[in-house]
Amino acid sequence: MEENKMMDRNSYTSKIVLALTLTVFMAGSLFGQTAGKVRGTVTDEASGEALVGANVLIDGTGLGAATDESGEYFILNVAPGTYTMRAEIIGYKTAVEVDVRVYIDLTTTINFSTAVEAVAGEAVEVLAERPLVQPDVAGTVINVSGGDIENIPVRSVGDFISQQAGVEQGMTIRGSGINETAFVVDGISTRGGRDGTPTTAIALTSVDELQIQTGGMSASVGNARGGAINIVTKDPRDRMILDVLINQSPANSMSFAGDGEIVKDEDAYWWKPYKDETMNSAGTAGGAWDVYYQSQYPVFTGWDAHMAGTSGSDTLLTKSDWLDVFDWHHRKNT
Structure with missing residues (x-):
């Protein structure tokens, strides 16, 4: 009897450990879909040698990293957006990189090069440029910021997505309907369990970053035949945001008058x-x-x-x- 109780207790403990492991794994996977990474090197401007122990920081966040023996650094779990980064090391000028764009589930490469400065000196500011070819993108990916969406005269997120290359009206991607497309908001899939149709009623002004994949999707996108739509909403923790969206429609005729028939004809529908x-x-x-x-x-x-x-x-x-x-x-x- 005691042996059976011991076996039941061990089995129960194993199930709890398995459940916790799966929870941590799923949470990590979901978060990975809503954040990006930043990597790069810090080198001496004159010799090109790697600078070990340089501190690379992202302004406005608590994120940063130190370079290793190869002068390389990696910063994980960076929320998508545009940032200013700086590299600092004793005896060298502070190198600053502005307009650094981080995309959903992608890696941004930023390399710093700085010169020796014996006395406290100035910061070197460099404007970050988006590379023509991103090596970690194997398919067709469209990344759009919330500011870009607000500059387009559309009424909904669905209208904006339908205007992108490779997407047809109704968010149809590669001939597949919306129920065959992965639709993720802040790392959570909104697809219904019955027919796979997702909830797409997302406030247009709440979008901070939008990513559309229309081909060559990675294994991280499961149960999707057409494409993948990934949305990250604005973070309300640091500020209050009030957006007003005004729609204006032209006046319509109040009758069904046809060709040659005026609206006030006594035989018209309303008259x-x-x-x-x-x-x-x-x-x-x-x-x-x-x-x-x-x-x-x-x-x-x-x-x-x-x-x-x-x-x-x-x-x-x-x-x-x-x-x-x-x-x-x-x-x-x-």
């Missing part, structure tokens, strides 16, 4: 029930029209019923007067 002298006194259901004819026009109770419901000075108005009032209220040619 006939009020202007047709053969039935407008008793209304559309007054008996002049059959049920089939009535179904083709809006319901109108008739001018007689309208005048019977008036009070005060309105009771002095005749049907002809009310028609004049109707024409005046609808005087615009729209």
